[in-house]
Amino acid sequence: MLSNKFHTFLRGNRRTRVPVLLYHMVSDEPAPGLEHYAVSPAAFRQQMGWLKARGYAAISLALLVDHRLNGRPLPPRPVVITLDDGYKDNLYGAYPVLEALGLEATIFLVAGLVGQEAFWVSTFGPPAKLLSWEDVRAMARGPITFGAHTITHPHLCQLSTRQAQEEIAGAKTILEDRLGREVSFFSYPFSDFSPVLRDYAAGAGYRAACSSLLGFSDGADDIYALRRLIVGGGDSLEAFGRKVRGRPTGRETLRPFLRSIKRALLPMRLESQSKREMAPRVSNKRRMDH
Numbered sequence: 476m477l478s479n480k481f482h483t484f485l486r487g488n489r490r491t492r493v494p495v496l497l498y499h500m501v502s503d504e505p506a507p508g509l510e511h512y513a514v515s516p517a518a519f520r521q522q523m524g525w526l527k528a529r530g531y532a533a534i535s536l537a538l539l540v541d542h543r544l545n546g547r548p549l550p551p552r553p554v555v556i557t558l559d560d561g562y563k564d565n566l567y568g569a570y571p572v573l574e575a576l577g578l579e580a581t582i583f584l585v586a587g588l589v590g591q592e593a594f595w596v597s598t599f600g601p602p603a604k605l606l607s608w609e610d611v612r613a614m615a616r617g618p619i620t621f622g623a624h625t626i627t628h629p630h631l632c633q634l635s636t637r638q639a640q641e642e643i644a645g646a647k648t649i650l651e652d653r654l655g656r657e658v659s660f661f662s663y664p665f666s667d668f669s670p671v672l673r674d675y676a677a678g679a680g681y682r683a684a685c686s687s688l689l690g691f692s693d694g695a696d697d698i699y700a701l702r703r704l705i706v707g708g709g710d711s712l713e714a715f716g717r718k719v720r721g722r723p724t725g726r727e728t729l730r731p732f733l734r735s736i737k738r739a740l741l742p743m744r745l746e747s748q749s750k751r752e753m754a755p756r757v758s759n760k761r762r763m764d765h
Contacts, residue, residue: 506600
């Protein structure tokens with residue numbers, strides 16, 4: 476039989492709810508249509524100050540995973556800060572605030588596009604610039620850990636088995652070669668997630684992976700599908716506080732989910748529209764003949 480002490484550990488581990496915050500851009504000038512994915516530098520500063528003033532401890536993903544797997548104690552009011560894609564604006568809008576307040580964060584990089592542009596947002600305007608290797612190395616000297624966000628930011632669910640595995644495992648290899656350190660965490664782009672992709676991430680040697688599944692991370696989380704809370708440009712400081720405390724309104728809960736779905740489906744809609752436009756037109760007479 477399991478000891479009472481172990482039963483107590485299991486109960487405590489399941490009840491520990493940790494907000495894992497998901498950011499993208501930290502910019503005053505996002506392209507039209509991307510406002511939700513861009514938190515202004517002023518808002519980011521306010522949000523981090525709110526966490527600090529209320530005694531929240533920004534912990535690493537490594538500590539969260541160690542807690543889930545091994546019961547390592549967490550500080551009071553733990554929170555995890557993550558930023559997806561590795562936009563250039565993270566260097567100017569987020570990094571100075573995190574460094575000044577001593578808050579740890581993880582930035583997930585598109586390994587094959589470091590120093591280039593984010594083509595996946597080009598439908599909204601000029602593509603946003605991404606962090607360079609020089610930027611990454613400078614930030615790694617501070618409170619930033621870097622994770623992998625594939626090689627080219629594809630829709631993983633649309634790839635072949637070989638392609639998906641290469642995108643996931645290859646990103647780890649590229650980042651480790653360039654950074655000279657282990658890269659232990661992965662994030663799925665475009666909200667793409669499936670049990671198969673989960674197994675690919677585990678097989679590639681990552682310790683854990685972040686999803687865009689909404690909610691607090693707790694003991695029920697699969698460590699290869701950690702849930703997160705999306706922080707968007709439309710969040711007031713009051714709404715941010717409710718989100719972190721686990722008291723969002725229904726509207727605040729649904730809005731990021733619906734927008735993430737819309738963002739994920741946009742390339743497929745554009746591709747479908749392009750195919751329709753390129754398809755040869757068939758006359759009514761010809762259709763009747765068949």
